Amino acid sequence: MSGEEWEIVAFTLRVAALATLLIFGPGIALAWVLARRDWPGKSLVETAVMLPLVMPPVATGLLLLELLGRNGPLGGFLHRHLDLTVVFTWRAVVIAMAVMSFPLLVRAARIAFEGVNPRLEQIARTLGAGDPRVFATITMPLAMRGIVAGTVLAFARALGEFGATILVAGNIPGRTSTLSLAIYGHVQLGQDADAFRLLLVSVVIAFAAVWISEWCLRRGSRAR
């Protein structure tokens, strides 16, 4: 593989990791709130969060483009006040990946939290633990398997993101070109051999991600 191709791989891993990191905190928090609290309008929030999962990725990409473009409400603000351009930069790639992966993380973490018997948390409180301690010592450890699985799933989804990314970030070689975008570009130009090399790399990365998460889970269960 050429140096250019390695750069694409490194770039893809970097932005996907950044996107996963970006959504981890808010995703876990939202999942917990959805699993443990009730408020009017909750179902609206649930539906809105799941939208990117069911909408065509290209449609999500178009929405993001309108929102983040220099004349868009959010993009305009960032451009005027922070001199920050989002669309057609690596930032747009991260945002597209984050938006598309978010529902997967929230869903998995929510199911994991719902699987934790609330009675355990209640009894921990009667034993003198405040909410942060209950969360850190009871809820999180017991939901850990589901959260790890959800995080890996979100990361894998980010790695493969295509539809939203190509609209909001384009496929600019050396700037926004990820593995998926590069494979598409190669196929478009009839460079099948190049496309297959990158395909192989994608498979290896996906395999490694799943294998590492399984290994983490096995280790976690042995420690108990």
Added chain:
Amino acid sequence: MMLTMRNVRLELAEFPLLVDLEIAGQVTAVFGPSGAGKTSLLDLIAGLRRPTSAHIALDGRTLADTARGTFLPARERRIGYVPQDMALFPHLSVRENLAYGTARGKHAADGGRTPVASNPRLDFPHVVEILEIAPLLDRAPASLSGGESRRVALARALVSAPVILLLDEPVAGLDQRLKDRILAYLERIRTELELPILYVTHEADEVMALCDEVLVIERGRIIERGAPSALFHRATQEVFSRRSSNEEGAKP
């Protein structure tokens, strides 16, 4: 120990829990059929559910007062609660389960506002000895038998240095031999630890074996209270008199 519950109202699925009572006894049974509101009553005292209205106080300490908007969170109440499913933390060893609540004794979670009347009888080694769980300390909760996990759950509540112990059907589902063993442990807790106990059950023989007073609860209301022997004696008489009057009525 004095637990007062005034004008308590808590909405349940089919009927409200309505309670107005004082409990001062050593071991008090809350006796009634399934679904009468027994567990809800314990949850209320432990601070796991918020009442619609109530004034609840324990030894002069206000736990909840809806008129003033006071609600002491569960973690500051110092109430030992052993729920029916025991709720042992499955990811922690027995030792870690026990240790979970002991931090409170050293540095109270509420910054020392609650007077910690430390009871030296409730220290870790003594409780472990009384319930004979030393050989279990390094085991995982999933590997414990029914009787063992009950003793561990009891121990975990005790070492958190509570001022009262709430037990929700602590021997339900055990065979008679195990039941007698656990009751013997509870008897030791009662005599050696001098800790007041609120004991929820629907079995009369447990009440007779352990309790000084019994509150009979039905559809969310305390319908009768008194000494177990007097109450069950009267109940038995009523059953017999009802049966004999039925037999008389059936005569031609």
